[in-house]
Amino acid sequence: MKKTVLVFGLLILALLLLFQFSKYTLISGDLQIEYIMAFVALAFLGIGLFINKRTQKQRPLPNREIDLNKVEELGLSKREYEVLKEVALGLSNQEIAGKLFVSESTIKTHVSNLLVKLNAKRRTQAIQISKNLNII
């Protein structure tokens, strides 16, 4: 938003400067009108392309954003959510335990709890549900 305003401000400024410049050069007759025209055309073509790239960079998010609000709504604790993400990566309880430096029993407890909160019967179903809710 602020960037857009800034860019357009600079554009207007550039336009005004170009007008002044063209006047002076026309009066003094140093430059031919064709060159000035070509310069202006290329400059604004470049500006157009530049704005294009800017807006392109801001785009790559339209797909899916993780909805952390829904995580709270579900009552998932921080640790449970962490375990859920590992489950979704395809890790076993044992592997998750090793990764998070806790025992397998702990992971089992977490998984069991998050299954209830997600209303899932299996971890594979939990993955599917989580994807539909955009929380992973």
Next chain:
Amino acid sequence: MKKTVLVFGLLILALLLLFQFSKYTLISGDLQIEYIMAFVALAFLGIGLFINKRTQKQRPLPNREIDLNKVEELGLSKREYEVLKEVALGLSNQEIAGKLFVSESTIKTHVSNLLVKLNAKRRTQAIQISKNLNII
């Protein structure tokens, strides 16, 4: 590629026409140089933005299309692939068996085979791998 050449060809043509136009108007003195300049600037700004949008439209393909070729490459049979999709939906072997009207033993065999072909240790990992390969 061809479109790019076409666009630039048209650009050059437009430039030449503008030059001719500016010469005539200058000679005849009908229009002031500032207006012509402003017109050229806006026109090329628009062209720049237009090119931008064109290239943007060509981008939205990185979304995700199911790559059936990769399914063949992996050597997954029709039935195995079918089972894989059900697994990814979070169903148990028993549920899949009921859905496809075969015994649970059959599903176990299919799952076991597809795990080998996908180089996965668990069905959850198979899901993850399949998503990365864009086959589900």
Next chain:
DNA sequence: ATCTATTTGGTACTTTAGTATGAGCCTTCC
């Protein structure tokens, strides 16, 4: 400071998942 929710962990148990092996039945492809 007290209370609540979280995190951790254990035991004991049931249920799924996954492996190994063998076998019968089809279809397709030389």
Next chain:
DNA sequence: GGAAGGCTCATACTAAAGTACCAAATAGAT
């Protein structure tokens, strides 16, 4: 008409996953 691959199913087993119940330490909020 074999050979090969795919689909089906079974048994027997091992390995995970999941449930139930309990309990202690911790952190955060009131």
